[in-house]
Amino acid sequence: MYQDDGSSSATSSPLQFFSMAQLSPNPSNLGSPYPYLRELKSEERGLYLIHLLLTCANHVATGSLESAEVALGQISQLSAPDGDTMQRIAAYFTEALAERIIKAWPGVHRALNATKIKIPSEETMVRSLFYEMFPFLKVAFVVTNQAILEAMEGEKMVHVIDLNASEPSQWIALLQALSGRAEGPPHLRITGIHQQREVLDRMSHKLVEEAERLDIPFQFNPIVVSGGLENLDPEKLRVKTGEALAISSVLQLHPFLASHKNPNSRLLQRQGTLGELGKMDWFLNVLWGLSPKVMVVTEQDSNHNGATLMERLLEALYSYAALFDCLESTVPRSSIERLKVEKMMFGEEIKNIVACEGGERKERHEKLEKWIHRIEMAGFVNLGLSYYGMLQGKGLLESYGCDGYRMKEENGCAVICWQDRPLYSVSSWRCRK
Amino acid sequence: MPADLDNSSTASGEVSGSSSGGNNPSQPLQSTAATPKKKRNLPGMPDPAAEVIALSPKTLMATNRFVCEICNKGFQRDQNLQLHRRGHNLPWKLRQRSGKDVKKRVYVCPEVSCVHHDPSRALGDLTGIKKHFCRKHGEKKWKCDKCSKKYAVQSDWKAHSKICGTREYKCDCGTLFSRRDSFITHRAFCDALAEESGRAHPRHPTPPPPSNRSTGPDPTAIVDSAPPPAPPAPPPSQSSAPSPSVSPIHSPELIETQDPAPIMEEPLAPAATVNASCSSSSTISSSNGSTTSTVFASLFASSTTASETTPPPQPQQETHSFTDLIRAMASHPDHTHTTVELAPPPTEPISLCLSTSHGSSIFGQERHYAPQPPSMSATALLQKAAQMGSSATNASLLRGLGIVSSASSQLDIWGQRHMEADNSSVHHHHQHPVLGLGLLPCDGGSGLKELMMGSTSSSVFGPKHATLDFLGLGMAAVGAGPSSSGLSALITSIGGGLDVAASFGAGEFSGKDIGSSS
Numbered sequence: 001m002y003q004d005d006g007s008s009s010a011t012s013s014p015l016q017f018f019s020m021a022q023l024s025p026n027p028s029n030l031g032s033p034y035p036y037l038r039e040l041k042s043e044e045r046g047l048y049l050i051h052l053l054l055t056c057a058n059h060v061a062t063g064s065l066e067s068a069e070v071a072l073g074q075i076s077q078l079s080a081p082d083g084d085t086m087q088r089i090a091a092y093f094t095e096a097l098a099e100r101i102i103k104a105w106p107g108v109h110r111a112l113n114a115t116k117i118k119i120p121s122e123e124t125m126v127r128s129l130f131y132e133m134f135p136f137l138k139v140a141f142v143v144t145n146q147a148i149l150e151a152m153e154g155e156k157m158v159h160v161i162d163l164n165a166s167e168p169s170q171w172i173a174l175l176q177a178l179s180g181r182a183e184g185p186p187h188l189r190i191t192g193i194h195q196q197r198e199v200l201d202r203m204s205h206k207l208v209e210e211a212e213r214l215d216i217p218f219q220f221n222p223i224v225v226s227g228g229l230e231n232l233d234p235e236k237l238r239v240k241t242g243e244a245l246a247i248s249s250v251l252q253l254h255p256f257l258a259s260h261k262n263p264n265s266r267l268l269q270r271q272g273t274l275g276e277l278g279k280m281d282w283f284l285n286v287l288w289g290l291s292p293k294v295m296v297v298t299e300q301d302s303n304h305n306g307a308t309l310m311e312r313l314l315e316a317l318y319s320y321a322a323l324f325d326c327l328e329s330t331v332p333r334s335s336i337e338r339l340k341v342e343k344m345m346f347g348e349e350i351k352n353i354v355a356c357e358g359g360e361r362k363e364r365h366e367k368l369e370k371w372i373h374r375i376e377m378a379g380f381v382n383l384g385l386s387y388y389g390m391l392q393g394k395g396l397l398e399s400y401g402c403d404g405y406r407m408k409e410e411n412g413c414a415v416i417c418w419q420d421r422p423l424y425s426v427s428s429w430r431c432r433k
Numbered sequence: 434m435p436a437d438l439d440n441s442s443t444a445s446g447e448v449s450g451s452s453s454g455g456n457n458p459s460q461p462l463q464s465t466a467a468t469p470k471k472k473r474n475l476p477g478m479p480d481p482a483a484e485v486i487a488l489s490p491k492t493l494m495a496t497n498r499f500v501c502e503i504c505n506k507g508f509q510r511d512q513n514l515q516l517h518r519r520g521h522n523l524p525w526k527l528r529q530r531s532g533k534d535v536k537k538r539v540y541v542c543p544e545v546s547c548v549h550h551d552p553s554r555a556l557g558d559l560t561g562i563k564k565h566f567c568r569k570h571g572e573k574k575w576k577c578d579k580c581s582k583k584y585a586v587q588s589d590w591k592a593h594s595k596i597c598g599t600r601e602y603k604c605d606c607g608t609l610f611s612r613r614d615s616f617i618t619h620r621a622f623c624d625a626l627a628e629e630s631g632r633a634h635p636r637h638p639t640p641p642p643p644s645n646r647s648t649g650p651d652p653t654a655i656v657d658s659a660p661p662p663a664p665p666a667p668p669p670s671q672s673s674a675p676s677p678s679v680s681p682i683h684s685p686e687l688i689e690t691q692d693p694a695p696i697m698e699e700p701l702a703p704a705a706t707v708n709a710s711c712s713s714s715s716t717i718s719s720s721n722g723s724t725t726s727t728v729f730a731s732l733f734a735s736s737t738t739a740s741e742t743t744p745p746p747q748p749q750q751e752t753h754s755f756t757d758l759i760r761a762m763a764s765h766p767d768h769t770h771t772t773v774e775l776a777p778p779p780t781e782p783i784s785l786c787l788s789t790s791h792g793s794s795i796f797g798q799e800r801h802y803a804p805q806p807p808s809m810s811a812t813a814l815l816q817k818a819a820q821m822g823s824s825a826t827n828a829s830l831l832r833g834l835g836i837v838s839s840a841s842s843q844l845d846i847w848g849q850r851h852m853e854a855d856n857s858s859v860h861h862h863h864q865h866p867v868l869g870l871g872l873l874p875c876d877g878g879s880g881l882k883e884l885m886m887g888s889t890s891s892s893v894f895g896p897k898h899a900t901l902d903f904l905g906l907g908m909a910a911v912g913a914g915p916s917s918s919g920l921s922a923l924i925t926s927i928g929g930g931l932d933v934a935a936s937f938g939a940g941e942f943s944g945k946d947i948g949s950s951s
Contacts, residue, residue: 046811085810391570
């Protein structure tokens with residue numbers, strides 16, 4: 001049953017069997033199957049969609065294109081991006097499966113995507129919608145701030161590096177917390193990394209304003225990286241001696257798991273010894289080399305990095321079902337913002353998980369225990385989240401008003417769940433000397 | 434002057450009034466961080482004149498609460514502190530404690546959301562409030578070595594370790610008890626699975642079913658609590674028509690019939706909402722008079738015996754009997770005989786009647802979300818599908834391919850024809866020639882390995898036939914018998930590209946790319 005944590009692998013096999021289950025209609029309806037489909041109630045339709053989706057995925061995985069084609073056609077009659085949860089999920093998953101099929105014809109795929117314009121501001125906007133509509137990032141920020149606060153007790157010079165500085169509210173909260181410190185606020189320096197200059201400028205403006213209001217000596221250093229964190233030059237971070245360093249990584253580590261070494265990265269070329277090291281090891285090594293006093297890592301807590309398509313698809317089905325359920329419970333169906341988040345954030349993630357392989361597949365989410373192991377191997381020690389930090393996180397979740405959100409502790413890390421499905425995890429680390 | 438503080442509430446008014454005059458709000462218990470707030474007592478308390486002390490979590494958990502004002506040394510007990518203070522050679526006046534030290538103190542929990550945060554619900558014992566705070570709002574640091582239970586209070590943990598492993602009573606739902614009385618109470622109301630099904634759905638502020646049971650005034654809630662062992666398997670609530678008012682009347686009957694079968698709990702957690710089970714149980718009860726009712730009773734009995742012979746609940750088996758019930762409910766009366774026969778064997782192919790003709794579905798009542806029209810959550814649907822799937826491991830071929838082949842009108846005709854041929858084809862392969870007999874090249878998961886069951890029979894058809902089979906193209910029927918030869922001809926004529934050979938060919942370039950991952 002679903003109450004076991006992390007037992008999704010155990011339930012995924014029965015789910016596959018579901019696709020083989022018989023779905024027989026009432027004999028009296030046989031004469032007109034199409035209107036019958038229309039009459040399907042939401043639950044039946046949902047189950048049927050799952051059946052078709054798994055069938056189709058099986059076909060895609062085994063290469064039976066015609067069968068996949070038929071299945072996709074059938075699903076498209078039932079799915080809808082503005083319907084109920086299962087309809088939406090089916091829509092995005094079938095889009096991803098279709099993408100995967102098309103990728104077998106690289107020419108066609110490239111032609112289809114030739115005129116696609118990537119508007120960075122749209123992505124930023126969607127990211128901030130995700131921040132608004134879900135409590136995950138907020139809880140992560142709260143827990144991160146608390147961990148930083150506790151680690152920086154007694155420090156006079158604090159330097160925080162934010163690997164993806166998009167939400168000023170996180171650091172505003174930190175500024176306020178620091179100003180309330182018994183021994184007075186420290187000298188605070190925040191280095192924000194982002195792809196877009198405008199976002200960093202806006203953040204800088206807001207933070208400086210807040211710091212002046214609170215009378216905290218403050219400095220904001222923006223760093224613009226294009227094409228992902230792998231192109232970050234560690235020299236630019238300018239970590240000074242004598243300052244206590246905190247690193248905050250929110251959903252930034254998993255792209256490094258893409259195994260294909262990026263030939264475009266100048267840094268990887270510069271560091272010639274990288275033949276054996278993967279990008280993840282390199283990056284964690286860079287972070288370790290900075291000797292942070294505390295590093296707080298927020299990542300997805302789902303196994304979307306399986307070797308086979310079916311593994312990933314099944315896991316993703318569960319995870320995104322939970323995420324879509326969150327939206328269904330909190331946002332009306334007609335909301336454009338919800339559509340945007342579903343399409344531009346989750347839809348893209350699903351597409352990446354299902355349709356891409358190798359270096360292209362950036363959304364390599366993994367379970368918390370794997371992250372723990374990996375970060376430990378890189379020379380860090382799990383600090384564990386304090387009781388107070390967990391309390392704050394839980395309090396925030398409860399005040400969110402939707403009782404589907406849960407938070408639990410696992411190995412000293414916080415795991416934020418929807419119902420019983422773990423979705424995101426927050427862990428705090430320090431350097432092992 | 435009220436020398437003795439009576440515990441009765443009658444004198445509360447005067448007592449509190451006069452004691453307020455004499456009370457000087459000092460801070461004797463201040464040790465570390467926050468200032469304990471002194472509040473006026475609310476009337477109605479057990480001891481209205483008692484002093485309410487609110488301590489911060491840090492203070493509460495501090496081990497050395499009594500601090501010497503002179504040298505700031507901390508002590509666990511007040512008496513120890515006094516002894517220590519004597520050594521400071523204080524002048525006589527200071528040495529005395531500030532008067533009435535027999536004043537009763539009550540403590541509130543610092544956790545704001547807690548019931549005991551309210552002074553009128555304060556606890557009278559410091560150790561008590563410490564333990565309460567740890568238990569309810571603390572992290573569980575002590576873990577039992579034998580089992581996995583964790584405790585926040587050391588004494589709880591010790592008490593448990595003494596008991597752990599000495600359990601003697603086991604309910605059929607799997608819960609263990611060390612005490613006979615709690616076991617009996619639980620067994621009478623064993624509805625663990627029903628609770629979990631209620632928890633599966635993200636409900637808005639509505640509390641989970643267990644608390645519903647205790648508080649619900651409406652008939653639905655009553656029925657929830659009344660037949661806890663009753664909802665064995667929610668048959669289609671086609672009679673959501675029988676309003677909940679019917680249920681309370683009939684529920685006592687159900688309890689009796691269900692008593693010998695505590696195992697018969699809702700196997701499909703997400704589908705079987707407690708509401709559904711209510712209406713379904715009302716269905717059962719209301720149809721008691723009809724001929725089908727005896728069938729149901731016998732079904733219950735037969736499934737009871739079937740399940741009792743097996744070890745504690747295996748969802749697969751219960752699902753079987755559940756779907757048997759569904760079929761019994763959904764099908765016409767003349768089918769009841771067949772369903773009775775089919776009740777026990779666990780390898781019975783599951784056929785979910787997705788019929789809408791009965792105006793209801795087995796999927797029970799729908800959930801209610803505040804803004805949206807009621808619909809089942811995706812997570813719940815997946816769980817349900819998984820459970821249905823797990824019980825369908827030996828399912829035979831797709832029947833009712835009318836659904837699947839609805840895409841084109843041509844396939845309609847074929848679908849109808851296939852239905853006729855279906856019966857024959859069913860007999861030919863009981864083992865489902867599932868996909869992926871080695872077709873899934875990167876199979877790592879155990880789940881996928883299980884897909885490879887039924888490999889023997891599929892060798893007749895070849896795996897790709899099997900995959901096509903899903904869509905009800907009946908390719909697996911090829912070679913199965915004379916009746917299906919016409920089918921294969923029909924199929925090839927329809928699709929044009931749906932030639933089996935073509936699919937193999939397509940697999941050449943795509944199978945490697947699509948099916949595999951780098």
